[in-house]
Amino acid sequence: TMASLTCTASDLIPLLSSSSSTNATALASFLCTRFSTISDQLSDATHAIDNTYLLFSAYLVFAMQLGFAMLCAGSVRAKNTMNIMLTNVLDAAAGALSYYLFGFAFAFGSPSNGFIGRHFFGLKAYPSPSSDYSFFLYQWAFAIAAAGITSGSIAERTQFVAYLIYSSFLTGFVYPTVSHWFWSGDGWASASRSDNLLFGSGVIDFAGSGVVHMVGGIAGLWGALIEGPRLGRFDRADRSVALRGHSASLVVLGTFLLWFGWYGFNPGSFLTIVKGYGRGGGYYGQWSAIGRTAVTTTMAGCTAALTTLFSKRLLVGHWNVIDVCNGLLGGFAAITSGCSVVEPWAAIICGFVAAWVLIGFNLLASKLKYDDPLEAAQLHGGCGAWGLLFTGLFATEAYVNEVYPGRPGRPHGLFMGGGGKLLGAQIIQILVIAGWVTATMGPLFYVLHKMKLLRISENDETAGMDLTRHGGFAYAYHDEEDLSRTPGFMMTKIEPTNGSPSTEGQTSPSNV
Amino acid sequence: MASCTADLAPLLGPNATAAAGYICNKFSDSAFAVDNTYLLFSAYLVFSMQLGFAMLCAGSVRAKNTMNIMLTNVLDAATGGLFYYLFGFAFAFGSPSNGFIGRHNFGLKSIPSSSSSLDYSNFLYQWAFAIAAAGITSGSIAERTQFVAYLIYSSFLTGFVYPVVSHWFWATDGWASAFRSDDFLFGSGVIDFAGSGVVHIVGGVAGLWGALIEGPRIGRFDHSGRSVALRGHSATLVVLGTFMLWFGWYGFNPGSFNKISPVYTSGNFYGQWSAVGRTAVTTTLAGCTAALTTLFGKRILTGHWNVTDVCNGLLGGFAAITSGCSVVEPWAAVICGFVAALVLIGCNKLAEKVKFDDPLEAAQLHGGCGAWGVLFTGLFATEKYVREVYPSRPVKYGLFMGGGGRLFAAQIIQILVIAGWVSATMGTLFYLLHKFGLLRISADDELAGMDLTRHGGLAYIYHDEDESHKQGTQMRKIESHPTPPAV
């Protein structure tokens, strides 16, 4: 954006009247000196607007953490609610420190090599002309989302210490490295490199179907595979038994909050909004592209929700709100990669297929006796991978050139006549992310497993972790519950049993 | 932008047209960026009202129907997204068109467009409005409506009935719009800034017909005809939903300016940004006053300090101020909220009298308070603000502010026309569904609750033992049996 605001003589020469062409250069440079003050003011205004946009987008993305917490809480049984919510709070908290100390540096520290960044540790020498605090905040909110995805896959049976370890490792190292590859100006597969683009194209993963969702999903896949299913998830005859979450209201609350936050996630990934496309002054600019991104996001999610609704009705006979919520999120996870470079009608296709991808993976998981309490691996891994392919198929030329400028004629979607190079790059991304996360998170979970740090004991699992590890149940709706139902809880309540309260000296009526 | 160049060029000296153009382009870019930022974030806020509706509805119904009502709220947004994309937006704002219905931009064709100055952000914002109307109606017919009926009316409302109304009052071609270039209704046009009529009365009247045709829930009125409160299952969710709606209303009302950068006098501290702020203030004050009025009113009437009543009063105040929020003084907003609370209490009394059962009071709240709000604008709109907010319209303003009765008359027409149109369309639809046996669920289903019979199980399982009670669900849990755990 700085470049578009600097005044150079060559910008102005063609604009000036041809009658005085001999003096044009002199006149242009004369005007330019006068123009610099105005230009400075314009650049100030641009900074203010862009940072406002990015900061509020970051706040929206942060709100997704609340969405994750509620979604996860509602999707597990009541006896593990405290546990899963704690992991969600800590994703954000531990993530902030590790991302501040080194995660951000690994991801975006520049200049660097193609594999990993190596500047800005602890926000040293920050801000820089190309990277401000708001960008750090935005990227932090992304990083914690990845860890949140994984926590869903291994819910209800993982030791808390294992959780702390994998979460720090994922947020501090595994995820930042992947985001470096695809999003930083130096990353080996990034579409915003200045040269040596992968397949002459680079990977288009605009807001992270691959970088965020597949990373989280594959990490979850390995965790859940190594831990095995929850007790009772498959009965003795090996039939699948649904262990339903304890509150559909929380699931819906969480889903809507995620939807709300996704408007920061996808449109926010433009990072700036003050940028005319074309010669400036037109009604069409980056602000329109941002609006379009919000629309494609909405369309994909809505279509996936409706597809899931009717398919599930046909398959199981119920109109199920939880399934619809998951379908919706699957649509969002899929469109996240291509949201900025596809037409709204293509987003509908994206969402439609995403719903079927999710249904298919869920059937497969059931077949393979794979247990993922939040369907996180299927949803974020499966739909995320579909999203990457979708971008390689449907990215339109005009939008790709606007969003990734400066390289006319770059490859775009196969079905849109753009050749197969982009699709090739997208496939490489899927393979590379799957490989990298498997190579890092897989061994980590395996080592934790071998050291008996991964899975909780059977007794703990049956009783629920809240009681055994987190100080008690999450809910106490009736006074009577506390004594009768929570023998393991170390703090007992006085007033229901010996109802002679101390302070007021009043004999109590029997507890209504 | 063109005028900027024309203004600036003579000031900059010879050969300056191009230079002036360059500068002015930059200003134009920056204004587009600010206005789109403003509109998009407002749209996100309005969308968050859908979350508010979902939680408010969920908390206001009995636990056995929670899954059902939440599904309808999710689907409002989802089906609304598709239908509004395919034709709703075209019916509402496709231009050029006639006064009754739009007929361009189906499937967002030719959007963004410089001629109609519609961009994607406008679509997103209007979509969020459209789904709000459907959300209102779902409250009125909660706990007893077949899911299929729900899908049908929701698509019809979001895709056709509501867009047509919004075309009449908000599109530049609408026959009663205040944004027309000439031929204003009564030489005034209707001022329904953010939609007390267009959104709230539409949703409320649709709900009224649905609830009337279905009749009350089983047990809502006992043998002797006395009213029996069927309380919602969670006041916490009601409060959560109310606060989310309040939060989202800051997108709904101030956001309806669509742009924040227009100036009233260039270089002055007072511009549309101040009007936007004032709108947020009037909205706040109307809601707050209505909440307090309800608190004390209900305390006198029922003897309780009741939080769910206060929440409903608050929302009634918001629904009322929505029409005039941008053109009235803050003190007038206080009056608006005070009366709105009384209107809601009155409508609720009336509903009980005539044995009308609306689980969320949606018809009373959005219909009644919405209608009051439309009248209120005709009474209290001030000249100065009307001039600023609707610059091209003939200056007719509030009756009590000395602006004559033309605006007030136009507002009355709006109420009548909306009530008529929605009755004719939605009333007929609900009646047909009723005749085909598609509207109301069976008495058995109603007693058992729809979650068990239609939606795969109850919404809540707080204790493992709960499972054993639920014979109706097809999924059983294993682990409570004394089997040796597998590993």
Next chain:
Amino acid sequence: MASCTADLAPLLGPNATAAAGYICNKFSDSAFAVDNTYLLFSAYLVFSMQLGFAMLCAGSVRAKNTMNIMLTNVLDAATGGLFYYLFGFAFAFGSPSNGFIGRHNFGLKSIPSSSSSLDYSNFLYQWAFAIAAAGITSGSIAERTQFVAYLIYSSFLTGFVYPVVSHWFWATDGWASAFRSDDFLFGSGVIDFAGSGVVHIVGGVAGLWGALIEGPRIGRFDHSGRSVALRGHSATLVVLGTFMLWFGWYGFNPGSFNKISPVYTSGNFYGQWSAVGRTAVTTTLAGCTAALTTLFGKRILTGHWNVTDVCNGLLGGFAAITSGCSVVEPWAAVICGFVAALVLIGCNKLAEKVKFDDPLEAAQLHGGCGAWGVLFTGLFATEKYVREVYPSRPVKYGLFMGGGGRLFAAQIIQILVIAGWVSATMGTLFYLLHKFGLLRISADDELAGMDLTRHGGLAYIYHDEDESHKQGTQMRKIESHPTPPAV
């Protein structure tokens, strides 16, 4: 704007003044639009904290008092809206005024104003702050306070006590303000950027007196004087509320800049927008560090990984960084959060020792951590940032950063003065209410829960059967009886 014209005029040639004026007006318009957009959305975020408070409070009390506490939270916002509109804002920011209290702009008269540069958005933002203070106090006295007492103290706090304090430290006339033009306290003035003192200590100290005068809840300390935890009824609501507060805090702290467009050096990439971003980062880091410190601290002390304790620790970190968020380095925020967690743990230990019962730990959290935050600013404020954020103030900065002790001394004065003022006003008020028998509910009511006795029934009905147990509610349900269905 005037200076912009003066800068540009010599550069532009013939008609230069007019051209420069034209261009500069455009810049000024654009800055107003951006700044108001920024401030309004920040205000909406701060408002969403009220939702956070409501959920946090609801989850932290027992189920039988849920309706009561949520009603108080809704009314904080509603009564706050009216009182702050009528006189609170005038007391706080009405200008010109003396150092103690403002006395203009009652009922938003003469707002917007160019002389005080106050617009409607400023009012909205400050209102959202004012209701936060009242929300803090309601936590301290939860589960045992009469509703009428609540209405009285809440109006008094929002309408008078809090506005006066905010006048002292934030108005351009306030005696200890860092925004004065001269006569700074200790030649420095107090730096309380977003209100660790003005909001959090005020709310915390008011809660302290209320809770002290009421005494602990029945059953909070057993016969032998041991502390008995009366756990809240829903940890889920606590987490929901905490995350909402976190979300809203991004309006509270970075939003306190009010404007985002001011530059530090024109044409540079580094300006107030960077400072705003840095403030969001320091806020995040302080909260996160406090959460982790609490996690491990509590694990060592109690043996559990406790999510509600972690949430409280997190909020303690936020309350502490609120004072210095804009003028410290990110690494210092980590220190701030670490110490804040220890302060909270210490205050809680102390409270148990002296049998002080505060259901939400509000006095400890907001009072204790808030006071630490005020001191922290006096120790760690950096020269560069203080210079940028408070350009007209003499550059006195943190003691540990080499800035001398004057700022630190001013900060200590702030703590003492706020504690004194709130004790003198709110302490007296609570004592009078106590003497008139208006403060605490009866023991019967307390054991039964206020929802049943005062608010019309329990907040939750998860099973139809629940109804039959509740003899106390006056509303019965019919349908569970074996009556023939009506329709």
